[in-house]
Amino acid sequence: MKYEELYATLRRRGVLWPTAEIYGGAQGLYDYGPAGARVKRQVEEAWSAWFLGLSDDFYRIDPGEILPEAVVRASGHLEHFTDPEVVCGKCQSHFRAETVLEKFRPEGVDGLSPTEIGDLLHRFPVKCPQCGSTELSVPRPFNMMFGFQFGATGGERAYLRPETAQSSYLAFPRMWDVGRHALPLGIAVVGKAYRNEIAPRQVLFRLRAFTQAELQVFFDPESFPLPFASVASESLPVLRVPRRAAGEETPVWQTAQSLVEEGLPQFYVFFLVHLFRFFRDVLRYPRESIRLFEKSDAERVFYNRIQFDFEVKLESLGGYKELGAVHYRGDYDLSRHGQGSGKDLSVALEGGRRVLPHVLEVTFGVDRNVWSLADLGLSVEGDRTVWHLPPYLAPASVGVFPLMKKEHSAEARRWLEAIGRAGVPAEMDAGGSIGKRYARMDELGVPFCVTIDRETLAAASLADRTVTLRDRDSKAQERVTLATLLARLGATRVAPQPVRLDAVG
Numbered sequence: 001m002k003y004e005e006l007y008a009t010l011r012r013r014g015v016l017w018p019t020a021e022i023y024g025g026a027q028g029l030y031d032y033g034p035a036g037a038r039v040k041r042q043v044e045e046a047w048s049a050w051f052l053g054l055s056d057d058f059y060r061i062d063p064g065e066i067l068p069e070a071v072v073r074a075s076g077h078l079e080h081f082t083d084p085e086v087v088c089g090k091c092q093s094h095f096r097a098e099t100v101l102e103k104f105r106p107e108g109v110d111g112l113s114p115t116e117i118g119d120l121l122h123r124f125p126v127k128c129p130q131c132g133s134t135e136l137s138v139p140r141p142f143n144m145m146f147g148f149q150f151g152a153t154g155g156e157r158a159y160l161r162p163e164t165a166q167s168s169y170l171a172f173p174r175m176w177d178v179g180r181h182a183l184p185l186g187i188a189v190v191g192k193a194y195r196n197e198i199a200p201r202q203v204l205f206r207l208r209a210f211t212q213a214e215l216q217v218f219f220d221p222e223s224f225p226l227p228f229a230s231v232a233s234e235s236l237p238v239l240r241v242p243r244r245a246a247g248e249e250t251p252v253w254q255t256a257q258s259l260v261e262e263g264l265p266q267f268y269v270f271f272l273v274h275l276f277r278f279f280r281d282v283l284r285y286p287r288e289s290i291r292l293f294e295k296s297d298a299e300r301v302f303y304n305r306i307q308f309d310f311e312v313k314l315e316s317l318g319g320y321k322e323l324g325a326v327h328y329r330g331d332y333d334l335s336r337h338g339q340g341s342g343k344d345l346s347v348a349l350e351g352g353r354r355v356l357p358h359v360l361e362v363t364f365g366v367d368r369n370v371w372s373l374a375d376l377g378l379s380v381e382g383d384r385t386v387w388h389l390p391p392y393l394a395p396a397s398v399g400v401f402p403l404m405k406k407e408h409s410a411e412a413r414r415w416l417e418a419i420g421r422a423g424v425p426a427e428m429d430a431g432g433s434i435g436k437r438y439a440r441m442d443e444l445g446v447p448f449c450v451t452i453d454r455e456t457l458a459a460a461s462l463a464d465r466t467v468t469l470r471d472r473d474s475k476a477q478e479r480v481t482l483a484t485l486l487a488r489l490g491a492t493r494v495a496p497q498p499v500r501l502d503a504v505g
């Protein structure tokens, strides 16, 4: 769906809108309405179920969002978490260097020095998007963290966390004791991160406050046992650095096994497969819309040894957009926090060998994926707009309609309660024609609707009564009892499961 149309639909249905909308909005900040909040929560839960489902030694924690300065100094964020910014010499507007160069250099400016970016600005030459002047400054690094004085005396500095990952590194020694004293150990966080973006835009794609779902897997670099054989034949759409260098933009389908033969570690490819399957099988993105984009040495953040971004092609944003990634970070995080805190963060394995665990990170942008589910799932079909959400991600599983408000509302309430008791989210709608109510539920992605009518009340007991069940995607209708309805709803709410790390290969 086109950007404007998609954004208008999401606002109209109360999925999301700008924060402080009555004041004209606040750049890079959005609020989720009832439907958006539920879809977002379902995506978070589906992510947790999938990635925590890999192992009993993977845990989700809920750490604080404010970090003392010592943490971001040790992690390198104080020094390196910057985005090159250019300032117009005439109108004083600020822009991201990447944005003003986008037309001339679509691959971005990652890895370029300020001088190299400055040379590009002059060569084309780039004009100020605000006033058209060519007097753009040589880029300077702009730190994207929100920092503030901490405590009443203001003597300390603290920061809103720029990524959830840091909290998992800080939690590692505690979680080592909470857990089974065994590697691999996984620590997941789903929560807000904050970045003072120079130029937020594209609604949920460049936010100043956003939700990340990140899993850090701490492992022994000498041994990471996993059932690789069970994923070896999976095909992945990859675009590796040599093909990129040759100007290719389309991925090629390669088996997990062939990626290992090309030199990638098995443990890394195993997690590539699992993030890919999450996109394809749980979020149900069309497989041909996905691309695993390998970052080169120059583009990667220096501590990442291997990085593939997971990109999905979105009509609303005109191309591939990054929605997640798998990073092999080596021992960077624990060694930096070991130095910063003065604590030895190595652990003793069974047998007595001490090891400083390495980290594999799976990162996932929750807001971006809510947008992508809408982009890929919303379609205009004749006179109706349908959001083809997987049932377990929909804001509700079923809409319950009393045909006539006065005559059928009490009975509809009874069905709503019975469905609720079965743990299935349902929503009642008693307003307007049945056609209008279907249209509203279709646009919200609710997979089923039931209508309570005169025929429902013909049977004496609730167990014998029937309603009209209507399917969102096929529009097919049938009469069903409560038991049939609950079985149908229950079956569609089960998301696929991952291969467990301890499964026999």
Ligand SMILES: [Zn+2]
Binding pocket: 088, 089, 090, 091, 092, 093, 128, 129, 130, 131, 132, 133
């Ligand atoms: Zn200007």
